Amino acid sequence: MDAFLLSKAQSLLNEFNTLEDLKSALSDLKETLLTSKPKPTQSCIQEIYQLIFEPLTDSFSKDAEIAIIALIIHNELLSRCENISPFLSRLIITLTRIVTEDYLDNENVHSTVSDIVTNIISVTEGFQLTAVIFHLLSLMLELLENSFKDIKAKTCKNISVLCKTVPFNIIQYHNDILLKLISCMKHPDFNVRTSSLEALGHLVYILPSSDMKSVLRELLGSDSDRFNDVVQFNRDNALSNMIRDEHMQVRDMFFRVVCDWLLHLASKRELQKRLLPIILVGLFDPIEEVRETCWEQIVELGIMWENENSYPTSNESEDFKPYPWHPFYKKPRIGVKILFTHYFNSIQQDILHEISNFMSPNREIAAKLLFSLLILTESANDSLYNVLNNIMISLETSNQNNTTQILLKCIEAIGRQIPVASFFPIITSSRSKPSIFCSFICTNTPIVSSASQLSTLTYLSKGNLDSKDPSEFIGFFSGILRFVRLIERSRESLFFAQALIDTDIKWPENCREGILRLLLEHDHESIPKFLKKIRDSWYLDEEQNLKFVLDVFIKDIQKCNASEWKASTLTWPVLSNICKHCGDYVTHEDLELIFIKIFSVPMSPYHIPSIRLMKNLQLHNPDIVNKIILKCLLGTLKTEDISLLRSEALQLLKLSEHHNVEMSLFEALSSCIDDSQLSVQMDACDEIHRQFTFVKIYGVEKFTKAKDQSNIITKLMLKLISMLERGPDQTLNCLYPLIDVIGLFPEEIDINAKAWSLVLKRLVTIVIDEDKSNVTCKELAHLCIIAVTNSSKPIIIDELNAIARASDKKTADYIASMLSLD
Numbered sequence: 001m002d003a004f005l006l007s008k009a010q011s012l013l014n015e016f017n018t019l020e021d022l023k024s025a026l027s028d029l030k031e032t033l034l035t036s037k038p039k040p041t042q043s044c045i046q047e048i049y050q051l052i053f054e055p056l057t058d059s060f061s062k063d064a065e066i067a068i069i070a071l072i073i074h075n076e077l078l079s080r081c082e083n084i085s086p087f088l089s090r091l092i093i094t095l096t097r098i099v100t101e102d103y104l105d106n107e108n109v110h111s112t113v114s115d116i117v118t119n120i121i122s123v124t125e126g127f128q129l130t131a132v133i134f135h136l137l138s139l140m141l142e143l144l145e146n147s148f149k150d151i152k153a154k155t156c157k158n159i160s161v162l163c164k165t166v167p168f169n170i171i172q173y174h175n176d177i178l179l180k181l182i183s184c185m186k187h188p189d190f191n192v193r194t195s196s197l198e199a200l201g202h203l204v205y206i207l208p209s210s211d212m213k214s215v216l217r218e219l220l221g222s223d224s225d226r227f228n229d230v231v232q233f234n235r236d237n238a239l240s241n242m243i244r245d246e247h248m249q250v251r252d253m254f255f256r257v258v259c260d261w262l263l264h265l266a267s268k269r270e271l272q273k274r275l276l277p278i279i280l281v282g283l284f285d286p287i288e289e290v291r292e293t294c295w296e297q298i299v300e301l302g303i304m305w306e307n308e309n310s311y312p313t314s315n316e317s318e319d320f321k322p323y324p325w326h327p328f329y330k331k332p333r334i335g336v337k338i339l340f341t342h343y344f345n346s347i348q349q350d351i352l353h354e355i356s357n358f359m360s361p362n363r364e365i366a367a368k369l370l371f372s373l374l375i376l377t378e379s380a381n382d383s384l385y386n387v388l389n390n391i392m393i394s395l396e397t398s399n400q401n402n403t404t405q406i407l408l409k410c411i412e413a414i415g416r417q418i419p420v421a422s423f424f425p426i427i428t429s430s431r432s433k434p435s436i437f438c439s440f441i442c443t444n445t446p447i448v449s450s451a452s453q454l455s456t457l458t459y460l461s462k463g464n465l466d467s468k469d470p471s472e473f474i475g476f477f478s479g480i481l482r483f484v485r486l487i488e489r490s491r492e493s494l495f496f497a498q499a500l501i502d503t504d505i506k507w508p509e510n511c512r513e514g515i516l517r518l519l520l521e522h523d524h525e526s527i528p529k530f531l532k533k534i535r536d537s538w539y540l541d542e543e544q545n546l547k548f549v550l551d552v553f554i555k556d557i558q559k560c561n562a563s564e565w566k567a568s569t570l571t572w573p574v575l576s577n578i579c580k581h582c583g584d585y586v587t588h589e590d591l592e593l594i595f596i597k598i599f600s601v602p603m604s605p606y607h608i609p610s611i612r613l614m615k616n617l618q619l620h621n622p623d624i625v626n627k628i629i630l631k632c633l634l635g636t637l638k639t640e641d642i643s644l645l646r647s648e649a650l651q652l653l654k655l656s657e658h659h660n661v662e663m664s665l666f667e668a669l670s671s672c673i674d675d676s677q678l679s680v681q682m683d684a685c686d687e688i689h690r691q692f693t694f695v696k697i698y699g700v701e702k703f704t705k706a707k708d709q710s711n712i713i714t715k716l717m718l719k720l721i722s723m724l725e726r727g728p729d730q731t732l733n734c735l736y737p738l739i740d741v742i743g744l745f746p747e748e749i750d751i752n753a754k755a756w757s758l759v760l761k762r763l764v765t766i767v768i769d770e771d772k773s774n775v776t777c778k779e780l781a782h783l784c785i786i787a788v789t790n791s792s793k794p795i796i797i798d799e800l801n802a803i804a805r806a807s808d809k810k811t812a813d814y815i816a817s818m819l820s821l822d
Helices: 002-013 019-035 042-061 064-080 085-102 107-123 126-130 133-145 149-165 167-184 190-205 209-220 227-231 248-264 268-282 288-308 334-356 363-380 384-396 401-415 420-429 450-467 471-475 477-485 491-502 509-520 527-537 543-558 562-567 571-581 588-598 607-616 622-634 642-655 663-673 678-698 706-726 729-744 753-769 771-787 792-805 809-820
Strands: none
Touching (some): 064 085, 064 107, 085 107, 085 133, 107 149, 133 167, 149 167, 149 190, 167 209, 190 209, 190 248, 209 268, 248 268, 268 288, 268 334, 288 334, 334 384, 363 384, 363 401, 384 420, 384 450, 450 471, 471 477, 477 509, 491 509, 509 543, 527 571, 543 571, 562 588, 571 607, 588 607, 588 622, 607 642, 622 642, 622 663, 642 678, 663 706, 678 729, 792 809
C-alpha cells in the first residue's frame, strides 16, 4: 500500500496540460488516502508529504475546486505525519495568502482552511507551535474578519484551545485577539457569540496582572467602582448585550464565564464589586436553566469562601422547601450567606439610593440586586429596618410596574426575617399623604401614602405568616386591622384582606369576623370568589357560625341613622355584598327595615342600588310596595335620576304579588305616564294591564269596585290622548294595554262618549295625516270598537259618522271601512 501511495504522489510531479488532469490526479490521491486499507505507515506519509508539498501548495492558486481538494489532502497528511514542523511555517503563510488574496470571499475554501488550523493545533505540540505562533494567530485573526458565521465560531474555539496549550506565547497578542472577540460578541449568530464568550473567558485567565485592569476596562467600560457605573450596563460596556441576549445558550455561557473569573482569577477580590451584580441579575433570567446555572455558580462561590476561611462545609441547600415567590430554588449555604452579607454591607447605601431615585434608569436592576441579596443573606443582615424604610419611600417614586413588583417582593422577604412587633410600628409611624402628593416631593422624604403603607403591610404580613409562628401576628391582629380600616377602601386594602384569606392559618373567630367585615367593605368583582373560599375554608361545617356573623353585621347596619346613610361609604358595600352573595344567610324582615330606612333619606345615592338589590332578593311584599315602590313611582323621593328609579321600581312591582287595584297605586302609575322617558310610560301602562288582568282571571271580590276601575281607565286614557295631541306618535303604543283593559271589562267599565270620541278622532286624524301610522291606528281603532259593547257604543258610532260627514272623502271612506269591521 505504501508503494502504491508513493506512485500516486509521484504522479503529481508530472506536468499537466489541463486543469482537469490536475484535478483528476488530486482527486485520485485524495480518495486513495481516505480509503486505503491497511492504513499507510507514518514514515510513508512523511515521505509523501515531503515529495508533494511544493506541487500541492502550488495548486492552490489554480482553481477554487482544485484548491479545496489540495487543502483536504494537506489536512489528511497533517493528521498522520510524524513531524509537521518542516511544513508548518510555509503552509500557514500560504493559507494566509489564500484567505486574504486568492479566495477572499469563498466560504468553502475558508472552511477547509479553518479545519486545517484546527488540525494543526490538535496534532502539534506546544513547543512546535511556539515557532509559528505569530503566523498562526495572524491567520486566525484573518479568519475572524470574514463574514462566515460557522468559520468565526470554529476559530473562536481554536483560540480557546491555544489559550490552554500555549498561554505564554499568545499573551503579547492579547489586545488584537480581544478586539476581534469583542466584535464577535456582537455577531447576529448565537453560536458565534457563545464561542467568542468562551474564548474570552480563557483569554482573561492568561493575562498578567499588569494588563488585567486595561482589559477589564475594555470589557466593563468605566473602571469606576461607583454602584451607578457597576449596574448601568450601557453601550460602552462590552458585556451588556450578553446579559440581555435573546438566546439562552449565550446567556448561560456568559454567566459561567463571569463566575469562573470570580472563582479562579488572581484579582477576584477586586472584581467582586464589578462582577457579583452580573451573577445576581442572572438569577432573574426568564429561562429556568440559566437561573439554575447562576445559582450553581453562587453555591460554588460560597464553597470557595468556606474553604478559604477554613469554615466547616455545610450541605444546607439540600434540605429546604423552596420559596414559591422568588427565583431561587435552594436555601443559601453558610458560605453564601456570609460572602454576600459582606458584599451587601458594602453596597447597601448605593442600592437604596438608586431605588429611591425615580430619575435613575437603573432602578429595576438595583431592585433585583436588593431582592436577591435579601434572600441570599437571610437574617444575617442587621440593617433590615433601614432597608424597609427606604423601600417604602421608593414605592412612592416608582412609576415602573416591574420595579414596583420586585420591591414588594423585597418587603415580603423582610417580613420573613423580622417580627411583627418590629415592622408594624415602622408602618404606622410613617406620615400618610396621598400618592399624588408624594409623587412630586423629594425622594428622601419620610412621607409615604396610605397605598404604600397598605402594600408594605400586606407583603410584610405575607412573608411573616409564611415563615413564622402565626401566634405573634394574631396577637397584633386587632391593632393591624384597626389601622387598615382607618384607611379608605382601595385595591391595596382588598389585597391585604386577600392575603389573610389565602394563608393556611386556622384563624380564631374574632380574626375571621374582622377579615370578613373588611372584605365585605369593598365593592369589587372578586368578592364572590373570596367569599366562596371563606365558606369552604372557615365555615365548611360551621354554617351557623357564618349566619351568626352576618346577623351581627346586619344588626350593626340597622343602627345606622339617616345622616350616616347619606355619608357612609363602608356600610353600603357590606349590605350590598351580603344581599348579592349571602342572601341565604339573612332574613328578609331584617333587610326590609334597612331598605325602608334608606328610602327615608332624601338625595341618598343608594336609592337605585337598593331597588336593584330588592329585585335580586325578590323582596316585594305589600309593605315594600306601599312604603317604597309607591314613593319611587310618584317621584316624591329626591333622586338624581327619577326616570331610572321609576323604571327599576316598575320592574320590582312587576315581580310582586301586589294586585290590589287601588287608586293610590294608579295615581302613582299615572305619574309615571307623565315621565319624560317613553320606556317608563310604556312600562306603567303594561303594569296597569297586568293588574286588571289579574282581577279578570281570578275575580277577587275585595278588589276595587267597577266604578273606581272605570274612573281609573277614563283618567288614564284622557291623559294619553292629551299626550298624543302634543307628543310623538310612539305614545300610541301606550294605548294598546289600556284599550285592552276596556275589552276585559265591557260591562263594568263605562267610558263616557266624550273620551271615546277623542280617542277615535285622534286615531283617524293620525291615519289621514301620516300613512306610516296607518297599521297601528287601524288596529287600535278596531280594538276600540270591539271593546265597547255597552250603552256608549251607539253614541260613539254616531260621533264617528258625524266626523265622516265633516271630513273629506278619504277620511270618510276610512271611517266607513273601520265601522264595517265590527
